Amino acid sequence: MARPKILVFQHVPYEPLGTLDPLLRELGFRIRYVNFGRDSTLRPSLEGYAAVIVLGGPMNSDQIDSFPNLITEVEILRTAVEKGLSVLGICLGAQLLARALGGTVSRNRLREIGWHDVELTAAGRDDPVFSAFAKQQSVFQWHEDGIGLPPGAVCLARSTASEVQAFRYGEHAYGLQFHLEVDASLIERWLTVPENRRILMDEGGHGTAEHIRRETPARVDDLQALSRATFSRWVERFELPPRRLTLPSR
Numbered sequence: 001m002a003r004p005k006i007l008v009f010q011h012v013p014y015e016p017l018g019t020l021d022p023l024l025r026e027l028g029f030r031i032r033y034v035n036f037g038r039d040s041t042l043r044p045s046l047e048g049y050a051a052v053i054v055l056g057g058p059m060n061s062d063q064i065d066s067f068p069n070l071i072t073e074v075e076i077l078r079t080a081v082e083k084g085l086s087v088l089g090i091c092l093g094a095q096l097l098a099r100a101l102g103g104t105v106s107r108n109r110l111r112e113i114g115w116h117d118v119e120l121t122a123a124g125r126d127d128p129v130f131s132a133f134a135k136q137q138s139v140f141q142w143h144e145d146g147i148g149l150p151p152g153a154v155c156l157a158r159s160t161a162s163e164v165q166a167f168r169y170g171e172h173a174y175g176l177q178f179h180l181e182v183d184a185s186l187i188e189r190w191l192t193v194p195e196n197r198r199i200l201m202d203e204g205g206h207g208t209a210e211h212i213r214r215e216t217p218a219r220v221d222d223l224q225a226l227s228r229a230t231f232s233r234w235v236e237r238f239e240l241p242p243r244r245l246t247l248p249s250r
Helices: 020-026 069-083 092-100 122-126 184-192 194-202 209-239
Strands: 005-010 030-035 049-054 086-090 104-120 136-148 154-158 166-169 173-176
Touching (some): 049 069, 069 092, 086 092, 086 209, 092 104, 092 173, 104 122, 104 194, 122 154, 136 209, 184 194, 184 209
Parallel strands (some): 005 030, 005 049, 049 086
Antiparallel strands (some): 104 136, 104 154, 154 166, 166 173
């Protein structure tokens, strides 16, 4: 019997599924990419999909005048959660998921770019998806906005700069500010993107390209092992029967 299909929202070509792609294909899932960077007017249906993954991007979640698809994505995420589909938001995707659930997104005092530690909350240590994490875990980050926890959601991880690094809503919806899906080649690709290079020029110390390149070889293998373990646990949640949720009216 064919495994269910997964709908993936992509915003820029240099932020793909990364290591998630071969894992999902190995497990037999069919993947459909929706490329909003090519066509911001797309409005895909959720019919026939078991899960939705929303990837990162350089835009901010409130830039609806320049990127009208962001409104569409928030609406689709809200519907997906209400239907009980499995949802995974990564970075920008987590911010859009937070907005869909009634949370907030605002500029952090500090950017988090490169290798930074996150600390699990008590809820994170008990979470079935995050069980492979250490209490203090090094992960790869690239964001400047922070999330205000949606009503009814549970904070799973935080950092010094971001009070909400990961959250869960219900049994099936997860938002991650950090990037478990990267490998060494994808990190190097991000370091060479012109827009990213301009951001890195503003950073000092920990956030420079040179510092990231020095740290990556010693950290990336552990991240890939953590990625596989964590995303495999997220996939296992597909087996839970979906439960329709009623979100607060907006």
